[in-house]
Amino acid sequence: MSNQAWLERSFAAVWHPCTQMKRHERLPIVPIASADGVWLTDFDGKRYLDGVSSWWVNLFGHGHPRIKQAVRKQLDSLEHVMLAGFTHRPVVELSERLAALSGLGHAFYGSDGASATEIALKMSFHYWKNVGRPQKTRFVSLENSYHGETVGALAVTDVPLFSSTYAELLKPGLRAPSPDARQAVPGERAADVALRAARSLENLLAKHGGEIAAVIVEPLVQGAAGMAMHDPIYLTELRRLCDQYQVHLIADEIAVGFGRTGSFFAYQQAGITPDFLCLSKGITGGFLPLSCVLTRDEIYQAFYHDDVARGFLHSHSYTGNALACAAALAVLDIFDDEDVLEANRVKAEGFTRQMRPLAERPEIRHFRQRGMIWAFDVDTARSDFALAYFSAMLNRGCLLRPIGKSVYFMPPYTLKSEEMDWLASASVDALDEVLAGESVGGDPTALP
Numbered sequence: 466m467s468n469q470a471w472l473e474r475s476f477a478a479v480w481h482p483c484t485q486m487k488r489h490e491r492l493p494i495v496p497i498a499s500a501d502g503v504w505l506t507d508f509d510g511k512r513y514l515d516g517v518s519s520w521w522v523n524l525f526g527h528g529h530p531r532i533k534q535a536v537r538k539q540l541d542s543l544e545h546v547m548l549a550g551f552t553h554r555p556v557v558e559l560s561e562r563l564a565a566l567s568g569l570g571h572a573f574y575g576s577d578g579a580s581a582t583e584i585a586l587k588m589s590f591h592y593w594k595n596v597g598r599p600q601k602t603r604f605v606s607l608e609n610s611y612h613g614e615t616v617g618a619l620a621v622t623d624v625p626l627f628s629s630t631y632a633e634l635l636k637p638g639l640r641a642p643s644p645d646a647r648q649a650v651p652g653e654r655a656a657d658v659a660l661r662a663a664r665s666l667e668n669l670l671a672k673h674g675g676e677i678a679a680v681i682v683e684p685l686v687q688g689a690a691g692m693a694m695h696d697p698i699y700l701t702e703l704r705r706l707c708d709q710y711q712v713h714l715i716a717d718e719i720a721v722g723f724g725r726t727g728s729f730f731a732y733q734q735a736g737i738t739p740d741f742l743c744l745s746k747g748i749t750g751g752f753l754p755l756s757c758v759l760t761r762d763e764i765y766q767a768f769y770h771d772d773v774a775r776g777f778l779h780s781h782s783y784t785g786n787a788l789a790c791a792a793a794l795a796v797l798d799i800f801d802d803e804d805v806l807e808a809n810r811v812k813a814e815g816f817t818r819q820m821r822p823l824a825e826r827p828e829i830r831h832f833r834q835r836g837m838i839w840a841f842d843v844d845t846a847r848s849d850f851a852l853a854y855f856s857a858m859l860n861r862g863c864l865l866r867p868i869g870k871s872v873y874f875m876p877p878y879t880l881k882s883e884e885m886d887w888l889a890s891a892s893v894d895a896l897d898e899v900l901a902g903e904s905v906g907g908d909p910t911a912l913p
């Protein structure tokens with residue numbers, strides 16, 4: 466069957482995520498028949514370079530042989546068993562290895578990022594009840610934060626397009642300024658912006674600390690904000706303030722964990738440890754849905770009691786799925802055996818050089834990079850920039866999805882230098898085309 470037939474059937478029967486479906490009257494849905502490495506292939510044989518690791522999950526591209534093999538092997542013994550009251554080899558090994566990597570010895574599983582956020586929020590809230598401080602019920606999140614779209618997670622997400630419709634459903638939280646380095650005024654460094662944001666947070670904690678359970682942050686890079694990056698000193702300050710005001714620090718590393726920012730976990734660049742660590746997206750290399758919340762012993766102990774209701778009774782049917790855990794173990798094996806962090810460091814330096822012609826374009830603002838993430842903002846009056854750029858790149862065989870007027874690259878770690886050359890030159894061409902064109906209307910943020 467052709468692309469056209471699949472996209473028509475999808476348009477009729479599938480309600481696609483994060484999408485105004487009517488947009489697809491004009492912009493075709495892209496049916497994918499197969500994928501290999503960094504390439505997606507449609508039903509007509511056209512290839513697309515996956516420049517965003519399929520929403521930031523396919524760390525090692527598609528169909529990585531080691532992960533595939535691990536899932537196949539696991540299939541022969543155990544695909545799934547409920548995790549309440551039962552256990553299995555992959556979930557035990559994964560929990561031990563994540564504990565060794567993070568220093569957080571207790572692993573609680575979910576199936577997607579938003580459920581990890583929910584788990585961390587509920588655990589923090591419940592901890593304070595269990596230790597006799599039930600007035601600590603509020604959460605602080607940062608401006609332009611994104612922590613998922615279930616009702617609890619949406620309350621700590623600051624993307625009005627996603628949340629304002631549901632305002633009456635959401636428990637209002639407190640919001641602190643973002644340490645986004647783009648806010649630097651002339652003469653200021655990224656660290657100055659970070660320290661300024663930390664001072665505002667301190668005022669908030671000084672005033673409301675007694676009612677605050679936790680501060681939740683995306684360490685180093687606020688992804689959905691358009692890859693807003695900040696100096697690690699913000700996290701160092703945040704840790705100090707959380708200790709001082711007895712507030713939990715929740716690190717949402719759903720997007721930035723697993724080496725994306727250059728260290729295995731982003732918070733490690735600040736020399737700190739969070740109280741809760743949320744992981745998902747890259748955890749299985751894009752093979753299966755899985756998320757995990759790690760926490761430390763003192764928090765775990767506050768739930769450990771003869772009273773059932775003091776326990777953390779949260780659950781999901783697929784919690785700790787054996788196939789997903791096996792895929793995650795294979796991801797950790799690849800990190801160990803191939804020294805991925807060091808290889809990425811060398812690669813990222815090269816990629817940044819290759820992107821120089823793009824970075825030096827006059828319409829580009831705030832070209833930025835951290836680890837295997839690159840982003841820049843485009844100075845254009847086109848209100849439909851994101852959609853136009855997405856389409857122009859798709860025509861050139863590349864998958865890039867700008868967020869508003871921020872274009873970003875979040876490629877699989879397996880991207881080769883010649884592929885990056887090609888991606889960078891396609892980006893320049895697409896920019897020429899889009900900037901020469903006229904806006905056809907539409908809002909800048911809502912991409913199909």
Ligand SMILES: *Cc1c(COP(=O)(O)O)cnc(C)c1O
Nearest residue numbers: 577578579611612613688719720
């Ligand atoms: C994607 C993401 C989430 C939500 O994860 P889902 O699996 O989409 O529910 C939460 N936090 C951050 C930082 C994310 O990037």
